[in-house]
Amino acid sequence: MSRRGWTRLVVLVLVTAVLASFSLTGCSTASAKSSFTFLAAQYSTATEPFLKDLVARFEKENPNITVNLQVVGWDVINQRVNTLISTNQAPDLLNIDLFSAYVNDNLLMDASKVISPALKANIYESLYAGNAIKGTTYAIPLLSSVRSLYYNKDIFATAGIATPPKTWSELRADCKLIKEKAAVDAYGIEMTNFEGEAFFSYFAFGNGGGWKKDGKWALNSAENIEAFTFMNDLVNTDKTTNAQPTAINRDELQKVFAAGKLGMMMTANFFPTILKTDAPNLNYGVAPMPCNDGKPQTSLFVQDSLMVFKSTKSVPAITKFLDFFYKDANYQTFLTNEGFLPVTKTVGTAMAASDPMTAEFIKELQSAQTYPVDDTRYPEIKFAAIAALQKVLLGQMSVTDALNEVQATADGTT
Amino acid sequence: MEPLTRMAQRKRRGRFSGLSVYLWILPSLLLIVAIIFVPVFELFRTSFSEVTRSGLVKGWNDFQNYLDLFREENLLLVLRNTLVWTVVVVGVATVLSMGIALLLNRRFFGRRVVRSVIIFPWATSLIITASVWKWIFDYNYGTLNLILKFFHLIGANVYWLAQPSSSFPVLLWAGIFDTIPFTTIVILAGLQSIPDVLYESADIDGAGGYRKFAHITLPMLKQPLTVCTVLNIIYVFNSFPIIWTITRGDPLNQTDTVVTYLYKLAFQVNKMGQAASISVLSFLFLLFFSILYVTLTQERKK
Amino acid sequence: MDMLKRRILHVLKYLGALLILGVFSFPYLIMILTSLKNRTEIFAIPPTFFPKVWQFQNFVDMWAKVPLAQYMSNSFVIATCATSITLVCAIPAAYALARMKFRGLNAYMYLVLVTQMFSPIVLLVGLFRVMGWFGLVDTIAGLIIVNAAFNQAFAVWILKGYFSTIPYELEQSAWIDGCNRVQGLFRVLLPLSAPGLITALIFVFIAAWNEFTFALTIISTEAYKPLTVGIYAFFGKYDVQWQYLFAVSIVATVPVIALFLGIEKHLASGLTSGAVKE
Numbered sequence: 004m005s006r007r008g009w010t011r012l013v014v015l016v017l018v019t020a021v022l023a024s025f026s027l028t029g030c031s032t033a034s035a036k037s038s039f040t041f042l043a044a045q046y047s048t049a050t051e052p053f054l055k056d057l058v059a060r061f062e063k064e065n066p067n068i069t070v071n072l073q074v075v076g077w078d079v080i081n082q083r084v085n086t087l088i089s090t091n092q093a094p095d096l097l098n099i100d101l102f103s104a105y106v107n108d109n110l111l112m113d114a115s116k117v118i119s120p121a122l123k124a125n126i127y128e129s130l131y132a133g134n135a136i137k138g139t140t141y142a143i144p145l146l147s148s149v150r151s152l153y154y155n156k157d158i159f160a161t162a163g164i165a166t167p168p169k170t171w172s173e174l175r176a177d178c179k180l181i182k183e184k185a186a187v188d189a190y191g192i193e194m195t196n197f198e199g200e201a202f203f204s205y206f207a208f209g210n211g212g213g214w215k216k217d218g219k220w221a222l223n224s225a226e227n228i229e230a231f232t233f234m235n236d237l238v239n240t241d242k243t244t245n246a247q248p249t250a251i252n253r254d255e256l257q258k259v260f261a262a263g264k265l266g267m268m269m270t271a272n273f274f275p276t277i278l279k280t281d282a283p284n285l286n287y288g289v290a291p292m293p294c295n296d297g298k299p300q301t302s303l304f305v306q307d308s309l310m311v312f313k314s315t316k317s318v319p320a321i322t323k324f325l326d327f328f329y330k331d332a333n334y335q336t337f338l339t340n341e342g343f344l345p346v347t348k349t350v351g352t353a354m355a356a357s358d359p360m361t362a363e364f365i366k367e368l369q370s371a372q373t374y375p376v377d378d379t380r381y382p383e384i385k386f387a388a389i390a391a392l393q394k395v396l397l398g399q400m401s402v403t404d405a406l407n408e409v410q411a412t413a414d415g416t417t
Numbered sequence: 418m419e420p421l422t423r424m425a426q427r428k429r430r431g432r433f434s435g436l437s438v439y440l441w442i443l444p445s446l447l448l449i450v451a452i453i454f455v456p457v458f459e460l461f462r463t464s465f466s467e468v469t470r471s472g473l474v475k476g477w478n479d480f481q482n483y484l485d486l487f488r489e490e491n492l493l494l495v496l497r498n499t500l501v502w503t504v505v506v507v508g509v510a511t512v513l514s515m516g517i518a519l520l521l522n523r524r525f526f527g528r529r530v531v532r533s534v535i536i537f538p539w540a541t542s543l544i545i546t547a548s549v550w551k552w553i554f555d556y557n558y559g560t561l562n563l564i565l566k567f568f569h570l571i572g573a574n575v576y577w578l579a580q581p582s583s584s585f586p587v588l589l590w591a592g593i594f595d596t597i598p599f600t601t602i603v604i605l606a607g608l609q610s611i612p613d614v615l616y617e618s619a620d621i622d623g624a625g626g627y628r629k630f631a632h633i634t635l636p637m638l639k640q641p642l643t644v645c646t647v648l649n650i651i652y653v654f655n656s657f658p659i660i661w662t663i664t665r666g667d668p669l670n671q672t673d674t675v676v677t678y679l680y681k682l683a684f685q686v687n688k689m690g691q692a693a694s695i696s697v698l699s700f701l702f703l704l705f706f707s708i709l710y711v712t713l714t715q716e717r718k719k
Numbered sequence: 720m721d722m723l724k725r726r727i728l729h730v731l732k733y734l735g736a737l738l739i740l741g742v743f744s745f746p747y748l749i750m751i752l753t754s755l756k757n758r759t760e761i762f763a764i765p766p767t768f769f770p771k772v773w774q775f776q777n778f779v780d781m782w783a784k785v786p787l788a789q790y791m792s793n794s795f796v797i798a799t800c801a802t803s804i805t806l807v808c809a810i811p812a813a814y815a816l817a818r819m820k821f822r823g824l825n826a827y828m829y830l831v832l833v834t835q836m837f838s839p840i841v842l843l844v845g846l847f848r849v850m851g852w853f854g855l856v857d858t859i860a861g862l863i864i865v866n867a868a869f870n871q872a873f874a875v876w877i878l879k880g881y882f883s884t885i886p887y888e889l890e891q892s893a894w895i896d897g898c899n900r901v902q903g904l905f906r907v908l909l910p911l912s913a914p915g916l917i918t919a920l921i922f923v924f925i926a927a928w929n930e931f932t933f934a935l936t937i938i939s940t941e942a943y944k945p946l947t948v949g950i951y952a953f954f955g956k957y958d959v960q961w962q963y964l965f966a967v968s969i970v971a972t973v974p975v976i977a978l979f980l981g982i983e984k985h986l987a988s989g990l991t992s993g994a995v996k997e
Contacts, residue, residue, distance in 0.1 A: 092851065602918055
C-alpha cells in the first residue's frame with residue numbers, strides 16, 4: 004500500500020510535469036505558402052506599430068506570403084542575431100547596422116540577387132556601393148542619418164555670438180564666450196561606450212584624420228593626435244564642455260540641450276523630431292559640423308541596412324516585400340516617423356522639396372564619411388579607441404600614448 | 418532524537434529498496450538534465466573552440482580562448498571588483514537582514530506594512546529598481562542632488578556616477594538593497610521555525626537577550642543561513658542588471674564585474690569564445706567555493 | 720529600571736521600523752512621482768521633486784501604448800505554472816535529500832546548485848538549441864519549463880533546509896499511527912514547513928515573474944511576451960519613455976505584492992512552534 008502510494012505520487016508528478024510542458028505548446032501547421040522572418044531593429048516606439056501595419060497591408064495584398072515580423076531593441080539585437088546564427092536559425096531578412104561579420108562567415112546573400120532592378124535603380128548609387136565589401140554589396144541601405152551642430156540661439160544671443168562656429172578656432176572662442184557670459188556648458192561631448200565612436204569621428208574627420216588610411220588602421224595619425232589634443236583642451240584646459248564626458252551619453256546630453264542648459268552639441272538629424280515633442284519652445288538652430296581651420300568641410304553619416312541570409316528559401320517573397328517597403332508612401336512615412344534620411348532618389352527629392360532642413364541634411368550627407376563598417380574588427384577597435392580617449396580625458400594618459408596604444412591593438416602587436 | 422532517528426533509518430531500509438530513493442529525485446533531475454545539461458555542455462565546448470564574430474563555432478583551438486583571456490589587461494581589475502562586489506553585498510546584506518528579520522519577528526503596530534515594504538525591491542524587476550537608483554544619483558536630474566541642495570549640504574551638483582570612487586559604492590548599495598528582501602524573508606521564516614519552548618526555558622534559566630541570540634537563535638538559524646549565504650553568493654556573483662543599468666561597468670572597466678565584462682566580450686566585441694572561457698572559470702571557482710563553504714559549516718555542526 | 724529598558728526598546732523598535740519603511744519605499748516613491756510627471760518636466764533642469772502638473776493620464780495612456788493586459792496575463796501564466804512545476808518536482812527531491820541517506824545525496828545537492836553557477840547570458844545559445852529540439856522556441860510553455868528548471872536549485876535547497884529542521888520524530892510517530900511515507904509527508908511535514916514552502920513559493924513566483932534574459936531570447940511573438948520583455952518597448956534607440964516605463968512597472972508590482980500579502984500571514988503564523996509543543 005505504501006509503496007503504491009509513493010509510486011503513484013511519482014507518476015503523478017511526472018505526468019503533470021510532462022503534460023504541463025506540452026499542453027501549452029502552440030502547434031503550427033505546415034503550409035504551402037511562402038513565408039519569411041523579418042528581424043527588425045526598434046528605432047522608437049513608433050517602429051513596431053508602423054512595421055506591423057506595413058506587414059499586415061503587405062500580407063493582404065499577397066495572401067500567399069506570410070511575414071513573421073520580430074522587432075528587437077538595439078540593446079539586444081546583436082545578442083539575438085548571434086544566438087540565431089549559432090543555432091542555424093538565422094532570420095531571412097535582417098535590419099541592423101554592422102554586418103561585416105556575417106559577410107566574413109559567408110552568411111549573406113549578394114543583394115543584387117534579391118533586390119528588384121527598379122528598386123536598385125532608385126537607391127543612390129553612392130550609398131549602395133558604399134555598403135560593398137570587396138566589390139559586392141551584401142546589404143541594402145535602409146536609412147541614414149547625418150550629424151550636424153545643434154546650437155541654442157538664446158544662449159548664443161546672451162553670449163553675443165551672431166553665427167554658429169564654422170572652424171575650430173571659432174568653436175573654441177565661442178565656447179569660452181558662452182561659458183563666461185551665459186554660465187552654461189558650451190559644448191556637449193560624450194566619450195562612453197554608448198556612442199563615443201561618433202565623437203571620435205567628429206574630431207578625427209574634422210581634422211582630415213579618421214579610423215583608416217588607405218585601407219589600414221591609422222588611429223595614431225598626426226591628424227588624429229592634433230584632433231584629440233584639441234578635444235582634450237576643450238574639456239580639460241578650457242573646461243568649456245560638460246564636466247564628465249566619460250559619464251554621460253549622447254541621449255542624456257540631448258536632454259540637457261532640450262532643457263536649454265547646453266550651448267551646442269553634435270548629433271544626428273533625428274534630433275529635431277525628438278525636440279518637437281520634448282522641447283517645442285526651444286529656440287535652436289542647425290549648422291554644418293565645425294572643422295579645423297583650412298580642412299575640408301565634412302561630417303559623419305551613419306547608415307543602417309537590410310540584408311538577406313543565404314539560408315532563406317523565400318527570395319521572391321522578400322523581393323516583393325522590399326518593393327513594398329520602399330514604395331514612396333510607405334518609406335516616407337517610416338522615415339518621417341523616425342526622423343531619418345532617405346536612401347531612395349524619389350523620396351529624397353520629395354522630402355528635400357517639402358522641408359528645407361531635410362534638404363540641407365541631404366546636402367551635408369554628400370560630403371560626410373562613415374565608420375569603417377566593412378572591417379570585421381571594427382567593433383573591437385571602436386571600444387579600444389573609446390577606452391583610449393577615456394584615459395586621455397580622465398588624465399591617465401597623454402593623447403599620443405593613448406592613440407599609440409590603440410594602434411598597437413589594431414595592428415595586433417600587443 | 419539521535420537514537421530514534423537511527424532506529425527509523427533501520428526501519429526505513431526495510432521499506433525502501435535502493436532504487437526507489439532515486440525515484441523521489443527523478444522529476445527534479447529530469448527537469449534539470451533536459452533543460453540545463455545541454456546549454457552547460459555547449460558552454461564548455463564553446464570555451465574550447467574558435468568562434469567567429471557572428472557566432473559560428475568552428476572547432477578546437479588549443480585553449481586559445483583561455484590564453485587570450487589572460488592577456489586582457491583589465492582582467493585583474495575585473496576580478497578584484499567581482500570579489501569586492503560579492504563579499505560586500507552578501508556580507509552587508511546578511512547582517513542588515515538579520516537585524517531587520519529580528520525586528521520583524523517582534524509584534525508591533527504596522528508590522529504587516531513594514532513586511533510588505535521590505536519586499537518591494539524583490540517584487541520589482543531588477544532593471545527597474547536599478548533604473549530608479551540611476552535616476553536618483555543622476556548628475557542633472559538626480560533626486561539626491563536635489564535634496565542635498567535643498568538642505569544646502571552641497572553648493573553644486575555632484576557627479577555621483579562619474580568616478581568609480583563614488584559610483585562603485587552606489588552599485589554596492591543597490592546590490593545590498595536588492596539582496597535584503599530575499600535574505601530577510603529566509604531568516605524570518607527560519608526564526609519562526611524556532612520553537613518558543615527553547616526561549617521559555619532560557620527565560621527560566623535567566624538568560625539575557627544576547628545569550629539567547631548566541632545560544633538559541635544563531636544555532637537554530639544555521640541551516641537557513643547556510644542556504645541563503647551560498648545562494649546569495651552565487652546570485653550576487655552572477656548579477657548583471659544592476660551594474661549594467663547604472664554604469665555599464667564604465668568608465669574603463671572600472672566598475673565591471675566578471676558578468677558585465679563577459680557580456681561585453683560576448684556581444685560588444687564578439688569574442689564569444691573568451692566569454693565562455695571566463696564563464697567556465699568562474700563556474701569552477703563558485704563550485705569550489707560552495708563545496709568548501711558547505712563542508713566547513715557542516716563540519717562545525719558536529 | 721526594567722520598565723525603562725523596555726520603554727527604550729519599544730521606542731527603538733518603532734524607530735527601526737520607520738527607518739526601514741523610509742529607506743525601502745524611497746526609490747519607489749521617486750518612481751511613482753516620476754511616473755506622474757509629463758515628459759518635459761521629467762527632464763527639466765533643475766528637476767522637481769513633486770510633479771508641477773500631476774499627469775495621472777500617464778496611467779491611462781500606458782494601456783494604449785503597449786498590450787499591457789496581455790503581457791500581464793502572460794507573466795501570470797508563466798509565473799504560476801513555473802511555480803507549480805518547480806514545487807511539484809522539488810518537494811519529493813527535497814524530502815528524499817532531507818530524510819533518506821543514499822549514495823549521491825551530496826552530489827545531487829551540488830548538481831542542483833551547479834545550474835545556478837553560470838551567468839544566463841552564456842547559456843542562451845545552448846538553451847535556444849534545446850528549445851528548438853523540443854519545439855518550444857517562442858512558446859509560453861518553453862519559458863515555463865525553463866523557469867521551472869532554473870528554479871529547482873533554490874526550491875530544493877530551501878525546502879531541504881526546512882524539512883531538516885522539522886523533528887523526524889513527528890513523522891515517525893505518524894508512521895506508527897499507520898501513515899505511509901507519502902501520507903506522512905503531506906499530513907505532517909508539509910503543514911509544519913509552511914514558512915519554508917511559502918518562502919520557496921514566493922521566491923520562485925517572483926523569479927519567474929521578473930525573469931528577463933531567457934524570455935528575451937526565447938519569445939519573439941508579441942502575444943507571448945511577458946511583462947519584462949514587453950516593457951522593453953519603452954527603451955527606444957534614442958529615447959526612454961520613463962513616465963510610461965515607471966507607470967507600467969508600478970502596475971506590474973501590484974500582483975506580486977498582493978500575492979505576498981495574501982500568504983504573508985501563513986509565514987507569520989508560527990505553525991511549527993505550536994506543533995512541536997503538543
